[in-house]
Amino acid sequence: MAFNLLNAVNNLFDSNLLNKAAAAFGESETDIQKAISGTVPSVLTGLLSKADSADGLQSILNIAKDAGSSGILSNLSGFLGSAGSSFSGLTSMINNLFGDKFGSIANIISGFSGVKQSSATSLLNMVAPAALGVLGKHASENNMSTSGLASFLSSQKDSILSAIPSGLNIAGALGLGSLSGVGSKLSSFFSGAESKVSHAAHEVKEARKPNWLVPAIFAIAAFALLLYIFKGCGGSNEAAVEPKHDSAEMKHEEIKPAASAEPVRExxxxxxxxxxxxxxxxxxxxxxxxxxxxxxxxxxxxxxxxxxxxxxxxxxxxxxxxxxxxxxxxxxxxxxxxxxxxxxxxxxxxxxxxxxxxxxxxxxxxxxxxxxxxxxxxxxxxxxxxxxxxxxxxxxxxxxxxxxxxxxxxxxxxx
Structure with a gap:
């Protein structure tokens, strides 16, 4: 079965983790789940928006691979409450990392889901490194080069963009005229990816750290990358129709059965x-x-x-x-x-x-x-x-x- 990035990230946030998050943030589980449904595709859209150049792809590939091997995917609950003392520095520096764009993203997620803005911020703190970790693990397992990453993200684009819930203006938060601007830039770049993207993988080696430090250091790096991503999202105002948001959930939005090729119905x-x-x-x-x-x-x-x-x-x-x-x-x-x-x-x-x-x-x-x-x-x-x-x-x-x-x-x- 083909790997789906959106589903893989969503599956990390199971009922057990959602319960813990709800208790830690003082929110209802229903509101936390709704917030996650907007946060995951929003973060992935931020990644897509930066993957329109060789430099952007290389940066994403490097930090994602580090994330995938850091162990952070098995310690997401470390971001919750006192259990996450090793991550305490993230909260105080997050606004400096993302500036106004991060606040806007947290604000629209808060308004969309009904959770407090502080809870939306904390969820972004969890989802961003989780998404990079999933991407990095898949990239490592498949020995992806930057051109391979370009091709993979291109195949995931429609699934990600269609998962953004209606009423969640992530395009505005990212400084885009519309989400179709992301699709247009990606399509343009991916069509020539094989000739434009370097196939040399840049490996980053770090000295061994105590186990509890690895996720914290990676998470800080992840948000630094996302600052770079969101900071660079303001230049596109390409006019096109917004993608239809009709997949679930949880991408579960369209109830009618679909055929691979829509027949003419009598x-x-x-x-x-x-x-x-x-x-x-x-x-x-x-x-x-x-x-x-x-x-x-x-x-x-x-x-x-x-x-x-x-x-x-x-x-x-x-x-x-x-x-x-x-x-x-x-x-x-x-x-x-x-x-x-x-x-x-x-x-x-x-x-x-x-x-x-x-x-x-x-x-x-x-x-x-x-x-x-x-x-x-x-x-x-x-x-x-x-x-x-x-x-x-x-x-x-x-x-x-x-x-x-x-x-x-x-x-x-x-x-």
Missing amino acids: SLKVKLPDGTEIDAYKGGIEDMLVAYLNSNDAVSKEKWFDFDDLNFETGSATITQSSMKQVQNIAAILKAFPNVKIKIGGYTDNTGDSVANVKLSQSRADAVFAKLKALGGEKQLDGAEGYGPTHFVASNDTEENKKKNRRISVNVRAK
């Missing part, structure tokens, strides 16, 4: 018993559900129908306006089949923390339940349940298959 009118006709697609949930309700097939708890045009706002359980058409169609079907009762199920892929995934799937199932209830289907709804990363309809080996597993489904309990 529109049709689905006629209901009460004479109503609804607009749908051949093979879509409306078409399949009505055919089942009109059949003599027995009710089964194993038979589920997946919404195929239902999406949520990034990182939330808010149904997008464009998705309401399909929700309204399901409400119309319930009205036309008054004896039918259904249950709503929510599912995710296996990326990220399973507990958080169950919570997200429950919230989204509840949101669909609430909309159908408001549309008059209350007596026909037999509950909503979030199953999280279970009952997969595809393997979780590609983004395409993961999208298929991130879904909301309907099970008929009576007809």
Whole structure:
């Protein structure tokens, strides 16, 4: 399975570490999780924004490899509370390292997630070295040169940029006209990377330090690099459309199954018993559900129908306006089949923390339940349940298959 940098960094922040962070910072675990969902792609976007020159790539490669071998990835909890005494110098010098840009980044993460700005600052202190450590470990294991790093980051760009939650203005914090400026610079550089980037790896050797000092020294170096990254992010104002933020979470934002090549879907009118006709697609949930309700097939708890045009706002359980058409169609079907009762199920892929995934799937199932209830289907709804990363309809080996597993489904309990 292809290595995904965003997922690898996110996976470091499991429920255990999130619990510890929440307790250490005096925040709720939910708010900490939301803050992490914005902090990780923001830090990685900062790295991408600097990876548009040979010098920038070489700097990132050197410090990332040092990070990967420092042991910091196994001691992230060292940044929390008194356990992180060896990191105490970071807090006092962080503003000097990043200046106004660091404060802006911490501020937007605070506003986005609801955590205190001091908590957002502390999370940045953790995520930045963690991200560099993951990148460095992967680069070392694959013996990457700067051109190899250029190619790798190019392959990760879309995943990273699409993971930035809506409402998180990281482009403004980085001094960019838009995030598409990052993509444009990367594309331009990577297209000529083989001829422009030196293949000679620059190894940095340091004297042995006591084990507790290694993570602290690396973390300071990591933030120095990120100061360099964020300081150099202000020169691009290339006009282009912002990338769509439609991947989860936790990159889990688009619920409908996705095909590798979008086929042209055949529109049709689905006629209901009460004479109503609804607009749908051949093979879509409306078409399949009505055919089942009109059949003599027995009710089964194993038979589920997946919404195929239902999406949520990034990182939330808010149904997008464009998705309401399909929700309204399901409400119309319930009205036309008054004896039918259904249950709503929510599912995710296996990326990220399973507990958080169950919570997200429950919230989204509840949101669909609430909309159908408001549309008059209350007596026909037999509950909503979030199953999280279970009952997969595809393997979780590609983004395409993961999208298929991130879904909301309907099970008929009576007809």
